[in-house]
Amino acid sequence: MTPSVPPASAATRLYHYPLSPFCRKVRLTLGEKRIEVELVEERYWEKDPEFLRRNPAGQVPVLRIGGRMLADSQAICEYLDEVFPQPPLMPRDPDARYEVRRLCAWFDGKFHAEVTRKLMGERVFKKLMGGGAPPDSAAVKAGARDIKTHLAYMTQLLEIRRWLAGNDLTLADFAAAAQLSVLDYVSDVPWHQFETVKDWYAKVKSRPAFRSILADQVPGFRPARHYADLDF
Amino acid sequence: MTPSVPPASAATRLYHYPLSPFCRKVRLTLGEKRIEVELVEERYWEKDPEFLRRNPAGQVPVLRIGGRMLADSQAICEYLDEVFPQPPLMPRDPDARYEVRRLCAWFDGKFHAEVTRKLMGERVFKKLMGGGAPPDSAAVKAGARDIKTHLAYMTQLLEIRRWLAGNDLTLADFAAAAQLSVLDYVSDVPWHQFETVKDWYAKVKSRPAFRSILADQVPGFRPARHYADLDF
Numbered sequence: 024m025t026p027s028v029p030p031a032s033a034a035t036r037l038y039h040y041p042l043s044p045f046c047r048k049v050r051l052t053l054g055e056k057r058i059e060v061e062l063v064e065e066r067y068w069e070k071d072p073e074f075l076r077r078n079p080a081g082q083v084p085v086l087r088i089g090g091r092m093l094a095d096s097q098a099i100c101e102y103l104d105e106v107f108p109q110p111p112l113m114p115r116d117p118d119a120r121y122e123v124r125r126l127c128a129w130f131d132g133k134f135h136a137e138v139t140r141k142l143m144g145e146r147v148f149k150k151l152m153g154g155g156a157p158p159d160s161a162a163v164k165a166g167a168r169d170i171k172t173h174l175a176y177m178t179q180l181l182e183i184r185r186w187l188a189g190n191d192l193t194l195a196d197f198a199a200a201a202q203l204s205v206l207d208y209v210s211d212v213p214w215h216q217f218e219t220v221k222d223w224y225a226k227v228k229s230r231p232a233f234r235s236i237l238a239d240q241v242p243g244f245r246p247a248r249h250y251a252d253l254d255f
Numbered sequence: 256m257t258p259s260v261p262p263a264s265a266a267t268r269l270y271h272y273p274l275s276p277f278c279r280k281v282r283l284t285l286g287e288k289r290i291e292v293e294l295v296e297e298r299y300w301e302k303d304p305e306f307l308r309r310n311p312a313g314q315v316p317v318l319r320i321g322g323r324m325l326a327d328s329q330a331i332c333e334y335l336d337e338v339f340p341q342p343p344l345m346p347r348d349p350d351a352r353y354e355v356r357r358l359c360a361w362f363d364g365k366f367h368a369e370v371t372r373k374l375m376g377e378r379v380f381k382k383l384m385g386g387g388a389p390p391d392s393a394a395v396k397a398g399a400r401d402i403k404t405h406l407a408y409m410t411q412l413l414e415i416r417r418w419l420a421g422n423d424l425t426l427a428d429f430a431a432a433a434q435l436s437v438l439d440y441v442s443d444v445p446w447h448q449f450e451t452v453k454d455w456y457a458k459v460k461s462r463p464a465f466r467s468i469l470a471d472q473v474p475g476f477r478p479a480r481h482y483a484d485l486d487f
Contacts, residue, residue: 079408080365091350095364097329098356105349117337118323124330132327133312176311 038065038077038085041239042147042208044139045096045131046084047201052100052194054232056107060086062235068152097127100194112194123188126195130202134173139202141166142211147244170206174217181219192227200227204236210247214255221255229253270297270309270317273471274379274440276371277328277363278316279433284332284426286464288339292318294467300384329359332426344426355420358427362434366405371434373398374443379476402438406449413451424459432459436468442479446487453487461485 037053037060039046053060065074067083078085078094086093093099104112114120145158145166177199180187188195203224206212214221227233237251249255269285269292271278285292297306299315310317310326318325325331336344346352377390377398409431412419420427435456438444446453459465469483481487 080361093353093357095357095360098353098360101356102349102353105352117334120337121325121330121334124333125325125327128327128330129312 034061034087035059035089036061036063036087038063038067038074038087039083040065040067041241042143042205042244043083044135044201044205045082047204047236048096048131048194048197049084049086049099049103050235051197051201051230051232052103052112054235055110055112055192055197055230056103058088058103058107068148097124097131097194100127100197104194112192112197114189114191114193119189123193123195126188127198130195130198134199134202137169138166138173139206142170143205143209147209147241150243151241167211170211171213171216174213174220177223178217178219181223187223196223196227200224200233204228204233208239208241208246208250209244210249225253225255228255266293266319267291267321268293268295268319270295270299270306270319271315272297272299273473274375274437274476275315276367276433276437277314279436279468280328280363280426280429281316281318281331281335282467283429283433283462283464284335284344286467287342287344287424287429287462288335290320290335290339300380329356329363329426332359332429336426344424344429346421346423346425351421355425355427358420359430362427362430366431366434369401370398370405371438374402375437375441379441379473382475383473399443402443403445403448406445406452409455410449410451413455419455428455428459432456432465436460436465440471440473440478440482441476442481457485457487 035053035058037046037049039050039062041064050060050062065071065083065085067074067081070081074085075081077087077092080094082094084094084096084099086099093102101113113123141162145162149156149158177187184190186192186196187199203212207224214224228237240246267285267290269278269281271282271294273296282292282294297303297315297317299306299313302313306317307313309319309324312326314326316326316328316331318331325334333345345355373394377394381388381390409419416422418424418428419431435444439456446456460469472478
């Protein structure tokens with residue numbers, strides 16, 4: 024069995040990219056559980072052979088922990104929650120666990136495809152990865168429209184719950200905050216039209232686990248002025 | 256707590272589409288656990304308002320069970336495994352559970368995007384959904400090339416393991432078999448170049464849970480002659 028407390032000597036290392044929402048979800052989970060981690064920036068789209076050896080899927084995040092290399096943000100986060108159960112980020116009841124997983128899939132899959140990939144993918148990652156293709160303005164427009172549908176859906180949930188999946192903070196909150204935080208870096212979230220979601224985000228943002236994310240800087244893209252402000 | 260055996264009277268119903276790999280993953284899980292289910296075919300791309308009310312994500316599968324409506328194939332399958340633990344489709348050890356989840360994400364995400372969406376999406380779903388756009392031949396070609404990379408990766412795993420994630424059948428096998436079975440319907444799997452994967456697929460295919468999948472018929476697309484053949 025894997026030990027249930029992080030051994031102090033373990034060189035835990037996360038291969039990540041600062042504006043990747045999936046890496047941020049893992050960083051938030053590690054932070055919440057107070058697991059010390061060394062961050063190694065990985066320009067994963069350059070397909071460095073050494074990196075591909077660590078993760079044949081060629082994606083970040085990759086977490087080195089206890090001598091193993093782990094990939095896929097959801098698999099990593101559930102693993103961390105099972106091995107380091109305090110504080111819990113998954114409820115115990117199967118119905119409640121289902122709801123957390125449904126919402127993680129919602130933000131990792133649907134929100135990412137409909138919003139993050141369209142707004143960040145077109146305007147930021149296309150530039151970072153080079154190649155010189157201009158942003159697809161129809162995609163950007165669709166992303167700017169669809170983020171409102173998602174924020175309205177989050178409002179519905181947060182009007183009847185303290186956190187997204189229920190009355191406790193869970194992985195679902197981190198999955199959602201990870202997506203929104205990268206969009207917030209480039210000022211793409213219309214917070215003032217969605218006060219309920221803004222209040223929820225302020226709560227997530229004020230957790231110690233969020234600090235390293237608020238300190239992220241990507242050369243060529245300055246964060247929005249309010250990005251690191253807890254009282255935005 | 257939810258009961259740990261399926262009540263005989265529960266009208267469990269799956270809203271599905273026959274050639275959806277994600278629906279097949281849930282059907283295989285229900286079948287393995289001998290949960291009786293009524294299948295309701297849902298042309299989800301027509302965005303029927305009643306269907307959107309059941310699942311705001313607008314996707315299949317949607318499972319009605321115990322009076323609840325559940326969405327997202329991975330969240331559903333993990334829920335079913337927690338509530339109906341026999342026979343188990345997830346191991347108990349966190350390291351082994353991680354590996355199952357990593358592989359489910361691999362097939363649901365990477366394999367689907369690189370192979371299934373390109374081969375089935377272009378040639379079958381484009382036609383089913385109407386609109387008259389011809390298949391994108393570059394995408395079809397990429398899918399036909401990339402399936403071989405995936406089958407080679409599966410071979411590597413299966414050379415050291417009885418099943419994909421270890422020595423027991425798990426959700427990872429169903430996630431993979433679900434993708435391959437829809438491709439096999441239209442004869443897109445080069446089985447004879449990958450005998451190790453073929454032997455594994457023959458084992459999955461012979462399980463009683465697979466029967467309803469082998470009986471699927473989609474108007475306008477006849478299954479390949481060997482599709483339902485256990486000795487293909």
